[in-house]
Amino acid sequence: MKQVTDDKGYKYSVKEEIGSDGQGKLYSTNNANVIIREAEGVDPKEYDNVKVLPISNIKKLILPDNYIGNSGYVLKIPENFVPLSNLMKHGAKDDFYISTGGLKRRLDILAGIAQVLNELHAIPVMYGSMAPCRIFIDSDVSHNDAYLLYSKKMDFSMSFREETDEDPYISPEAKKGMGSTLACDSYTFAALASDLLTNYNTQIISPALNELLNKAGREPGQRPAMLELHKTLLKELDLLIKCKKCMQDFYFETAKCPICKAELPRLIKASIYDESEGKILDRGTKVWEFAVGIQSLYNYHTDNVLTGDTIESRIDCAINVSRDRKVSFIIKNLMEKEIFVNKKPLPTRQATLIQLPCESIDISYPLFSSVKRCINLVMI
Numbered sequence: 001m002k003q004v005t006d007d008k009g010y011k012y013s014v015k016e017e018i019g020s021d022g023q024g025k026l027y028s029t030n031n032a033n034v035i036i037r038e039a040e041g042v043d044p045k046e047y048d049n050v051k052v053l054p055i056s057n058i059k060k061l062i063l064p065d066n067y068i069g070n071s072g073y074v075l076k077i078p079e080n081f082v083p084l085s086n087l088m089k090h091g092a093k094d095d096f097y098i099s100t101g102g103l104k105r106r107l108d109i110l111a112g113i114a115q116v117l118n119e120l121h122a123i124p125v126m127y128g129s130m131a132p133c134r135i136f137i138d139s140d141v142s143h144n145d146a147y148l149l150y151s152k153k154m155d156f157s158m159s160f161r162e163e164t165d166e167d168p169y170i171s172p173e174a175k176k177g178m179g180s181t182l183a184c185d186s187y188t189f190a191a192l193a194s195d196l197l198t199n200y201n202t203q204i205i206s207p208a209l210n211e212l213l214n215k216a217g218r219e220p221g222q223r224p225a226m227l228e229l230h231k232t233l234l235k236e237l238d239l240l241i242k243c244k245k246c247m248q249d250f251y252f253e254t255a256k257c258p259i260c261k262a263e264l265p266r267l268i269k270a271s272i273y274d275e276s277e278g279k280i281l282d283r284g285t286k287v288w289e290f291a292v293g294i295q296s297l298y299n300y301h302t303d304n305v306l307t308g309d310t311i312e313s314r315i316d317c318a319i320n321v322s323r324d325r326k327v328s329f330i331i332k333n334l335m336e337k338e339i340f341v342n343k344k345p346l347p348t349r350q351a352t353l354i355q356l357p358c359e360s361i362d363i364s365y366p367l368f369s370s371v372k373r374c375i376n377l378v379m380i
Contacts, residue, residue: 004036006066006074012036019083019133022167023152024072026083026133033079037064038072039152055154058119060112060147062136075149077136084109084135084146088196101141103197103205103249104240107233109137110193112146114230117189120154121182121226128153128180130169130188132196155180173220183220189229190216204258206251209236231282238286241267252287252380266290267380268319270297275364275372290379294318297375315339315363317377320353329354329361329377339365 002014013030020026024039055061064073087100087109113135120127127148134149153174169191171184190213197205212232216223240249243257244265250258252267272284288295296313316332332351333339339346341363346352354361360378367373 004068004072006068008066010066010074012074019085019131021129021131021134022170023129023131023134026149033076034065035075035077036068036072037075037149040071042067042070042072042152054123055120055125058116060116060145061120061150062147063150078138078145078147080139081136081147082139083133084137084196085132087137088132098247099141101144102242102247104237104242105141105144106196107236107240108144109146110189110196111230111233111237112144113148113192114189114226114233116146116148117185117226118230121185123156124182125154125156126180126182127151127185128155128170128174128188129167130185130192131167132169132192135192153180171220181220182226183223185226186216186223186229187220189226190214204250206236206239208232235283235285238283241265241287241289268295268317269378269380270295270317271376271378272297273374273376274367275374276370287380290319315375316351326355331361331363335365337365339363 003011004014005011012034014036015028015030018026018028018035024037027036027038029036056063062075062077065076066074068074087106089096113130117127128151134151136147136149138145153170169188171180171187174180174184194213209232212224212229216229239251239253241252241264242249243260243262245262246257246260248257248259252264252269254264256263266289267287268290270286272281272286273279274281286295286297295317297315297317298313312334314335316334318330318332320328320330322328330351330353331341331346333346333348336348338348341352341354342361344352360376363375363377364372
């Protein structure tokens with residue numbers, strides 16, 4: 001087993017190769033939380049210029065920890081994290097696809113990657129390549145966090161260097177040295193998303209997402225920004241349900257499960273809008289199964305990409321079925337302001353129970369100034 005020593009004197013036993021992305025090879029080590037990047041021509045001084053900039057504040061971007069001369073560097077990853085390439089087994093059977101989290105987990109992981117890219121673009125810095133071995137995810141399928149490793153292709157300005165390596169996740173203009181910009185990330189992200197979502201040939205993604213990914217493969221000026229890609233992925237997540245028979249994720253508008261043709265379960269649909277506008281918000285539709293537990297409804301009124309996970313739940317909704325089979329909505333106000341449920345006031349930090357046969361209920365509350373936010377919950 002090969003041993004390497006970093007510039008701080010720490011020794012590591014290099015185990016097996018876990019990926020190659022055109023920038024060099026990545027290896028696991030005897031320390032489960034440490035991986036080694038082997039790459040010739042590494043210049044620690046180049047990284048010293050990077051770490052003092054806002055990049056170091058991006059929580060899910062993993063920067064080099066120590067260096068191994070000019071031949072590589074050390075990266076510390078979260079415990080029990082594995083490369084995204086582990087999910088990309090082309091031709092794998094449906095049991096693999098389901099056992100590794102299905103469509104919903106893959107969309108959630110992509111949304112997390114898009115969030116990191118949004119934070120980079122806000123600086124603005126382009127990431128440059130989306131090689132799946134450089135993206136790390138939790139090995140636990142119930143968690144969807146995604147971390148991106150430092151990339152030497154990251155750049156603070158337009159780059160005209162030709163990318164001559166064999167990394168397949170590079171935009172056409174970067175390969176030709178015609179000028180790399182933030183639009184390159186839209187292209188490479190869409191390429192990654194297409195590979196991740198379509199590696200099982202019976203999987204269905206929505207027409208809206210398919211169109212957006214295709215658009216990202218066009219000329220740089222026609223590509224959607226990462227913010228649009230990110231928001232679309234979040235909307236997709238709110239529209240998915242899971243088939244109880246084959247356990248595949250699919251969109252609620254489908255009359256039956258597209259995989260096994262099982263009937264849909266009873267669903268609850270939330271439509272969120274502002275009274276003055278009258279139209280559903282950009283991320284204003286959420287669907288969940290009738291029997292599932294507490295669901296959180298949020299304020300999605302900000303385009304600030306740096307908010308990350310700080311957007312808080314405003315209202316919780318649950319369904320209660322009594323012994324005599326009567327069904328009730330249980331609405332809990334989580335805000336420091338009064339809300340109205342079917343025009344009746346619900347004080348702050350309190351819950352109310354609404355007995356059916358009402359198939360639909362309405363919630364409203366002041367958002368800011370004279371704007372009133374409205375939520376309609378209906379059984380479908």
